[in-house]
Amino acid sequence: MRFADELKNAVTPRAALLVLGALALQLLFITSYVGALHHPEPRDVKVAVVAPGGAAEKFTEQLRKLPGSPLDPRVSDSEAAARDDMLNRDIDAALLVDPKGGTSDTLLVASGQGGSETRALEQVFTGVAKSQQRTVTFEDVAPASAKDANGLSSFYLVVGWCVGGYLCAAILAISAGARPANGKRAAIRLGVMALYAVVSGLLGAVIAGPVLNALPGSVLGLWGLGALTVFAVGALTLALQGIFGVVGIGLAILIIVIAGNPSAGGAFPGPMLPGFWQAIGPALPPGAATWVARSIAYFKGNSITGPLLVLTAWAVVSSALTLAVASRVKSSRAGADNEPGGATEVRSARTPLG
Known part of the structure; x- marks a missing residue:
């Protein structure tokens, strides 16, 4: 085969589009992190x-x-x-x-x-x-722990939870298809995601708390926060995969990693960030979860209702979308099977006559 033919077979149009999407995510990552963190200064x-x-x-x-x-x-x-x-x-x-x-x-x-x-x-x-x-x-009046340099442990804990959430959802997609075949399978995926969230939330809280002594505060409180954060991010990824297919994984990375992490108030709290990142941070899972983790660790659990509602909204809406999209996929497939010449008719035509 000629080189052009080899290239055409090796890099399909779909693969080329995905590579371009990866390039776009890379450039957005650079823009977001450098834009948010290159010149921190207090504002208001x-x-x-x-x-x-x-x-x-x-x-x-x-x-x-x-x-x-x-x-x-x-x-x-x-x-x-x-x-x-x-x-x-x-x-x-x-x-x-x-x-x-x-x-x-x-x-x-x-x-x-x-x-x-x-x-x-x-x-x-x-x-x-x-x-x-x-x-x-x-x-x-609220000093960071001696083993929590710059008060960053809460942010890194949240980043770990978020990574676990979208990776677990991505693995489910890779192993069994981005779009669940029906509502029951979507519910099973959400159930697996919930179980994973409970386990990973607990392990993260124990590692950051009793094991490393990086974060004081209630382990139970951090466990609950971790479970909610992991599930919210995982459910969001499942929903995006259901709507957009494998591209949904990239969109989840765009929301959580590219937009969410630099605006979360981790390395630099909200008042140190430029206006755009300061505005979006509290509405995204990393920012909401980082605020709650710091409140649990250093501020007696105060001022957490709003951020917890943000995380709950992401979890509930994403779960509802995941189930709704799966049900719609099932209905579409059922309609295609019942059309003349559809899948049911094709299978019947291939069945040997007795």
Whole structure:
């Protein structure tokens, strides 16, 4: 055969399209990760100001006018209220202006929500204090574990759960076809996915918690989060495979890995990300799960209802789509079999006569 013929047989049009799709995913991966993480800087970080008398408004206005708008300051009634707001994750930091009228202030930070944000805040407020001939000390009200460098363990745990979710769904597709033949088989796949999610969620929580001591907090809480995260990602992948075939695996990678991971607030928390990634992060499984994992580990399980609802929505909608698409595939096949010259008629024609 000529080389052109060999090439035509070796690289089919379908294979060529899949290669082009892989190239597109590669370029999107580079664009998303470099775009989100190449120049982190604080933007509209929520900071409370506690000051004696009417000084709070003055300090708040000064912080609001900082170049680049790194802070989103607001007045807090008391130190106790500011501390509660931090533990509830309503704010990221709190400036306690010297109550005695002196020049020694305190900034409350929470490294459990990400070491990069804490360092950025310390840098900003050190500069502000220096420009006003004041001094500032720092107090960590929700410190990251000594074995959780930069508060990244929760993010890496979530990444592992997400990888397990879409890999398990992809293996089911490779071994038995991307599109389940009927609703029962789709339900079986979802059942397998749920069992895998429960087991992998538990093992991930145990490894990150008791085994490595990387994350404090409730192992049961992390187990539940892991099971929900793995199932949500796996169900999403099954749904996309049911709709688009093997291309659905690539679409799942696009949503979870390319869009979800850099916007999850892992390496750099949300206020350190550019606007686009800051906006999409909380709505995607990696971002929602990372927020909950950090809340369980460092913030007494506060402020997790919204992110858990996000994960639940992904799981429920994806499961419903998986079942609906499988039922439609079965109906389409049944209709084709019953048409004149369809599969049933062809099988009958090939059956030997008695």
